[in-house]
Amino acid sequence: MATIETRTTDSGEKSYRVKVRLKGYPAQSATFDRLTDAKKWAAATESAIREGRHFKTAEAKKHSxxxxxxxxxxxxxxxxxxxxxxxxxxxxxxxxxxxxxxxxxxxxxxxxxxxxxxxxxxxxxxxxxxxxxxxxxxxxxxxxxxxxxxxxxxVKSPKLPRGRVRFLDDDERQKLLTACQQSTNKQLYLCIILALSTGMRQGELMGLKWQNVNLKDGFIILHETKNGERRRVPLAGHGLELLREHAKVRRLDTDMLFPGNVHADKPIDLRKPFENALAAAEIKDFHWHDLRHCTASYLAMNGASLAEIAEVLGHKTLAMVKRYAHLSDGHVSNVVASMNAKIFGGV
Missing domain, CATH: 1.10.150.130 (Tyrosine recombinase, N-terminal domain)
Structure with a gap:
């Protein structure tokens, strides 16, 4: 309940002291020069307290x-x-x-x-x-x-350029894999295969530890990801076979799958071997992160839905994977054709 007390100075100027008291809440008070302002504040404050909004505002004033x-x-x-x-x-x-x-x-x-x-x-x-x-x-x-x-x-976000979609065609992919196999770095080929087959980010892949890998059932658990949520990454086919072979010769002085040559607790740096492999394969305008675009593009071209692609890549929304929608047009057309055949038959 609100009470308004009128105060008069020696010069005759009036002010209005408002107190709002509601059971179970601390008393709130304020002073105004006009009675109408005092009444408005009293009504608004009572309403905010009853609806649980007032003290959130108070918290906002306390914190920077x-x-x-x-x-x-x-x-x-x-x-x-x-x-x-x-x-x-x-x-x-x-x-x-x-x-x-x-x-x-x-x-x-x-x-x-x-x-x-x-x-x-x-x-x-x-x-x-x-x-x-x-x-x-x-x-x-x-x-x-x-x-x-x-x-x-x-706040209005700036207009963004269309998302990059650079993926390797079949010929480029084979050339790159051949160059990686011929690389002096023995980890490069396995890492490229895993990047292409899982869609993991470079940091996620290089930071892998053996306790997060289940070779028996074929999956990896990523505990620290870009969006802050754990993600289960399926392992299958050639990548899983290679990783099982890699486990047989794992280093015993570290938990990391791909430890550095100098510091075993730090991931290996494949930047130079990767650049050399790209040069040997004569592939232009391609970066490590584009391997992730390859995974998404191959999934789209093999009939995966945008929701499925988002789940594989670890995106919370479909916004980031809409750039691959055009690659699955054939799949979408087949879905529409199947639906029409079912509901209209031969008509």
């Missing part, structure tokens, strides 16, 4: 962007792999420098847009900066109850 990021680093980032942790933190630190001193209650979409306009990076990079900040806000809203809404969701 810097507070949010510090807690995010300690509680959320550890769920991601080491590379993703570094990338996210570097981008979030830019926001800390720009608006870290601001309270969560004071951050508006307009303020974020203003700082976005100052960025000189590519549209894709700016988009990552915004998405990383948005995720921190989402956690603060959903998990910590520090504020009511995520202001970043109202």
């Amino acid at each position: 962007i810097g507070d949010m990021l510090t807690r995010y680093y300690s509680e959320v980032l550890p769920h991601y792999n080491e590379k993703e942790q570094k990338e996210r933190k570097s981008k979030l630190e830019w926001w800390r420098q720009a608006i870290g001193h601001c309270s969560l209650a004071d951050v508006t979409p307009a303020a974020i847009t203003e700082h976005k306009a100052k960025m000189t990076q590519s549209a894709a990079t700016v988009d990552k900066y915004i998405k990383n900040l948005s995720h921190a806000f989402t956690v603060a809203v959903n998990d910590w109850g520090w504020l009511e809404d995520n202001p970043v969701k109202k």
